[in-house]
Amino acid sequence: MTGDDSTTGDLAVVAACPHGPAAARPAATLAFGPFRLHMDPLRLCRSDDEVRLGGRAFDLLLALVSRPGEVLSRSELEAHVWPHSVVEDSSLRVHVAALRRALGDGVDGARYIANVPGRGYSFVASVSALGIALAEPVPLLDDSVNNLPTSLTRLIGRDDIVETLSAELARRRLVSIVGHGGIGKTSLALAVAAQVQPQYPAGVCFVDLAPLTVPGHVIETVASALGLRLPSESNMSELESWLRPRRLLLVLDNCEHLLDAVAELVERVLRRAPGLVVLTTSREPLDAEGEWVHRLLPLETPPDGPPIDSAGALCFSAVELLAERAAASLDTFVIDAGNVHLAAALCRRLDGVPLAIEFAASRIGLLGLQGVCVQLDDRLRLLGSGRRTALPRHRTLRALLDWSYHLLSPQQQEVLRRCGVFKAGFSLEAANAVIADATLPATVVRDCLLDLVAKSLVRVELAHSPPSYALLEITRAYALEQLAGDPHRHAVYRRHAEFMTLLVRRGAAEWEDALPQHWFRAYASHVGNFRAALDWCFGPEGDPAIGIELLATVFVPMVLFLGESEFRMRAKQALDAIEAGVRAEPIHRVRIISLVRYVTPGTLANTPPPCMVAQSEQEEDGAAQLEALYLLHVYSFSGGEYHRSDFYARRSEEVADRFGTPEKLHARRLRAISLHYSGRQDQAAERASILLYNDHQQEPLRLSGWLSRRLSMQIVMARVFWLQGQGEQAVELAADCVHYAKEARFPAPLSQAICLAALPIALWQGDDARARELLQQLDVHLARHPQQYWSSWADQIRQLMLLRAAPGGVEAGMVGTSDAKLLDHLVTFGAWTHHERAMDRWRQGFVGWNGPELLRIEGELRLRTGGPDAQRAAETAFGDALALAAGQHAHAWALRTTNSLAQLRLTQKRGADANALLAPWVERLDAMGNSKDAAVTRRLLAQL
Numbered sequence: 001m002t003g004d005d006s007t008t009g010d011l012a013v014v015a016a017c018p019h020g021p022a023a024a025r026p027a028a029t030l031a032f033g034p035f036r037l038h039m040d041p042l043r044l045c046r047s048d049d050e051v052r053l054g055g056r057a058f059d060l061l062l063a064l065v066s067r068p069g070e071v072l073s074r075s076e077l078e079a080h081v082w083p084h085s086v087v088e089d090s091s092l093r094v095h096v097a098a099l100r101r102a103l104g105d106g107v108d109g110a111r112y113i114a115n116v117p118g119r120g121y122s123f124v125a126s127v128s129a130l131g132i133a134l135a136e137p138v139p140l141l142d143d144s145v146n147n148l149p150t151s152l153t154r155l156i157g158r159d160d161i162v163e164t165l166s167a168e169l170a171r172r173r174l175v176s177i178v179g180h181g182g183i184g185k186t187s188l189a190l191a192v193a194a195q196v197q198p199q200y201p202a203g204v205c206f207v208d209l210a211p212l213t214v215p216g217h218v219i220e221t222v223a224s225a226l227g228l229r230l231p232s233e234s235n236m237s238e239l240e241s242w243l244r245p246r247r248l249l250l251v252l253d254n255c256e257h258l259l260d261a262v263a264e265l266v267e268r269v270l271r272r273a274p275g276l277v278v279l280t281t282s283r284e285p286l287d288a289e290g291e292w293v294h295r296l297l298p299l300e301t302p303p304d305g306p307p308i309d310s311a312g313a314l315c316f317s318a319v320e321l322l323a324e325r326a327a328a329s330l331d332t333f334v335i336d337a338g339n340v341h342l343a344a345a346l347c348r349r350l351d352g353v354p355l356a357i358e359f360a361a362s363r364i365g366l367l368g369l370q371g372v373c374v375q376l377d378d379r380l381r382l383l384g385s386g387r388r389t390a391l392p393r394h395r396t397l398r399a400l401l402d403w404s405y406h407l408l409s410p411q412q413q414e415v416l417r418r419c420g421v422f423k424a425g426f427s428l429e430a431a432n433a434v435i436a437d438a439t440l441p442a443t444v445v446r447d448c449l450l451d452l453v454a455k456s457l458v459r460v461e462l463a464h465s466p467p468s469y470a471l472l473e474i475t476r477a478y479a480l481e482q483l484a485g486d487p488h489r490h491a492v493y494r495r496h497a498e499f500m501t502l503l504v505r506r507g508a509a510e511w512e513d514a515l516p517q518h519w520f521r522a523y524a525s526h527v528g529n530f531r532a533a534l535d536w537c538f539g540p541e542g543d544p545a546i547g548i549e550l551l552a553t554v555f556v557p558m559v560l561f562l563g564e565s566e567f568r569m570r571a572k573q574a575l576d577a578i579e580a581g582v583r584a585e586p587i588h589r590v591r592i593i594s595l596v597r598y599v600t601p602g603t604l605a606n607t608p609p610p611c612m613v614a615q616s617e618q619e620e621d622g623a624a625q626l627e628a629l630y631l632l633h634v635y636s637f638s639g640g641e642y643h644r645s646d647f648y649a650r651r652s653e654e655v656a657d658r659f660g661t662p663e664k665l666h667a668r669r670l671r672a673i674s675l676h677y678s679g680r681q682d683q684a685a686e687r688a689s690i691l692l693y694n695d696h697q698q699e700p701l702r703l704s705g706w707l708s709r710r711l712s713m714q715i716v717m718a719r720v721f722w723l724q725g726q727g728e729q730a731v732e733l734a735a736d737c738v739h740y741a742k743e744a745r746f747p748a749p750l751s752q753a754i755c756l757a758a759l760p761i762a763l764w765q766g767d768d769a770r771a772r773e774l775l776q777q778l779d780v781h782l783a784r785h786p787q788q789y790w791s792s793w794a795d796q797i798r799q800l801m802l803l804r805a806a807p808g809g810v811e812a813g814m815v816g817t818s819d820a821k822l823l824d825h826l827v828t829f830g831a832w833t834h835h836e837r838a839m840d841r842w843r844q845g846f847v848g849w850n851g852p853e854l855l856r857i858e859g860e861l862r863l864r865t866g867g868p869d870a871q872r873a874a875e876t877a878f879g880d881a882l883a884l885a886a887g888q889h890a891h892a893w894a895l896r897t898t899n900s901l902a903q904l905r906l907t908q909k910r911g912a913d914a915n916a917l918l919a920p921w922v923e924r925l926d927a928m929g930n931s932k933d934a935a936v937t938r939r940l941l942a943q944l
Helices: 008-016 055-065 074-081 089-103 159-171 185-199 215-226 235-243 256-272 317-329 340-349 354-382 397-405 410-419 428-435 442-454 473-483 489-513 516-524 527-537 544-553 555-562 564-579 586-599 610-616 622-638 642-656 661-678 681-693 709-723 727-742 748-765 768-784 788-804 809-813 820-829 832-843 851-865 870-888 891-907 911-924 932-943
Strands: 029-032 035-039 042-046 049-051 113-116 120-123 128-130 174-178 203-208 248-253 276-282 292-295 459-461 468-470
Touching: 035 055, 042 055, 055 074, 055 089, 055 120, 074 089, 074 120, 074 159, 089 113, 159 174, 159 185, 159 276, 159 292, 174 185, 185 203, 185 248, 185 276, 203 215, 215 235, 215 256, 235 256, 248 256, 256 276, 317 340, 317 354, 340 354, 397 473, 410 428, 410 442, 410 473, 428 442, 428 489, 489 516, 489 527, 489 544, 527 544, 544 564, 544 586, 564 586, 586 622, 622 642, 622 661, 642 661, 661 681, 661 709, 681 709, 709 727, 709 748, 709 891, 727 748, 748 768, 748 788, 748 820, 768 788, 788 820, 820 832, 820 851, 832 851, 851 870, 851 891, 870 891, 891 911, 891 932, 911 932
Parallel strands: 174 276, 174 292, 203 248, 248 276
Antiparallel strands: 029 035, 029 128, 035 042, 042 049, 113 120, 459 468
């Protein structure tokens, strides 16, 4: 055989398809130099000796000799040799070098494989094909195909994915876009196909398989889309023959109901047509050989957190889609500051699903954005009309979900229905506990769940350990609708509530050994399921006893998880059930009653609930007793009755001696707080400093408050530092408190760090600029996380600072407050209109920390009123203040009182006495930092 017999144009057929049908092509051999490459069986011979090659080397050789003289890029060769893998850059070079050595490339001037820098490799030797017999080509209507539909709308939020998939199509021959119904698979496939179309000389063929119901019609449908007239017999082989010599992209859309037939077709044509590339869309992968799957996720939505402006919201692709499609429905529609929160919430509720967002946008022209959001709870009815030109199964979300649901087996349908009870992610353990029963074993539940994941009806998050499953909100609404008619639904809901109770018991047990941030991260993901369980428990068909236990077991974190307003509503439901006679554990009753009163403004009376006091005296249950004492301490402290809170803290220390380290540390924490506010600063500092060194010890969950022990003790220490005359340290530690609180998962810590530490210290120091800065931080924080109690602090302190510079001063316009703790602070900030009420609290022993300052203010007020005995009364008050400050080691109050008394001495022309008062303070002033009181002292000394 000579070179004249070569049929180079058909080499691709021979090299890439060595195992084609015998009727179409008998065994063939390629010849180059002294080598013969036999196809059946595949072997390489030099003269009569067989050349040993590995599998990769054979694949590489076949790819090169099939297109002699052409430059094959690195990506083309890698796609041929490693179709299912991502390989290192050096792998191709290593195998090319090995193949060259086997061929003797470069020996005695022989050249077979050339490297074209920057482009790839080319087989440069002359290649002849021996023994080829091809079937006649199939008659065709047109030699190239380009039936790609033109999109009438812009694809939003998928630019990066289009680039990724376009690059993968250059490397791989079968790419599948997989995702939930309405997620935008078809739109994405069309965009990708349009971008890569110039790379396919034979064109791009789009085939919509959605209308098909008979798997046997797949071949005919594909052939018809290609413009081929196939004979009724052997149409598969005819289709292969037509595709074999062409480089073409075949897009198969909506394959999920014909998976087996499509997979079989794709595998066959890819084996026989080396220039063919296939892009598919489906709810689940084809599981075909060589398939590379891209799971398409929803569009990005704004997080459910701090408010966001319109510009920021439009950076999220879901909001951008809503804005563009809504403007098409109502040309005056824009997303602005007035409606951005509604737009963000709507996109979140629709899970970023493009089809659902488009349906919602189409109703904005009729209902307005507010109306769409109001009616969103009935999602399946509201989002019921799409484009008239859309496929019937895309015209309504119900039809779309019906389409998916009816493709499921009866057991898969039942599992999907029962998954609807989960309002958030769930584990396989949870699925088995809730979904499985005597008729639906756990093994069946597991298999069906995995099938639903494959069909994109259930999402899986593999990054979690264990993996977490979830339904899109719209799918869940559909599943619940189907579950409503299920006779087993009551048992499913009960098992769900019981599993949530088991979960919170486990959480309470794990708290002591877990880092708080890890614990909150793990259990915060279950909040949606807690809500769903509580909805059922307190609903008409539920069991409120389960709801009471669920709510009370991890009651403090539950308040943080749900927010005060929602927890208030839930706790009221539980309390109503208890009062109606539903059985509850005594400690659960105490927790519910305590927290209902604590989170309900205006209901926190001075007298604790009798059941709480009774529980604190039940010594036979030490754990419950300690918890009741803790709640009584919180109750008393919140009401500003520090003497009573100290009583409960001391009782807690006594009871905690029977327990381990965490309980003892907890009791000392309560005592440190009550000692500080009672005015015993040295004892408070001693306990607080010890507790700060034991920060690694976690408190039991039943004894955990709003603040971590570390932050609560930092707040106490910052205040004690200031009172003890260490102003610089106090300022630094207060700043640390704010910084640390910002890292907390929940909003309460930052409010308390500002209001109880940083802001008071700034005002006591006389640093109004810092105080205004902190107030601004607090305002921003409270706007994002409303907290009625701390808002009242912000309002009162802001009013105080404004009135300082107003005509008439603070006394002219300061509004009163009913909060004892706030009252105690406002007087020390300069709101002397509250002085009489604050003095009454001090005289009755409710409070002690501000006593020296209250006595000093009393002296200043006596001087203001004047009269013959004013100076004498003021001196008495100042003397009492200095004595009390010395007993409390409250040097800051002592300095402030000393300044007042020295000023009086100067007024009395007793400069020497004033100097004697002030001189001992000179060495202490530096430690107080840039405080206003230190500046006054220096000014008075300068006058002497």
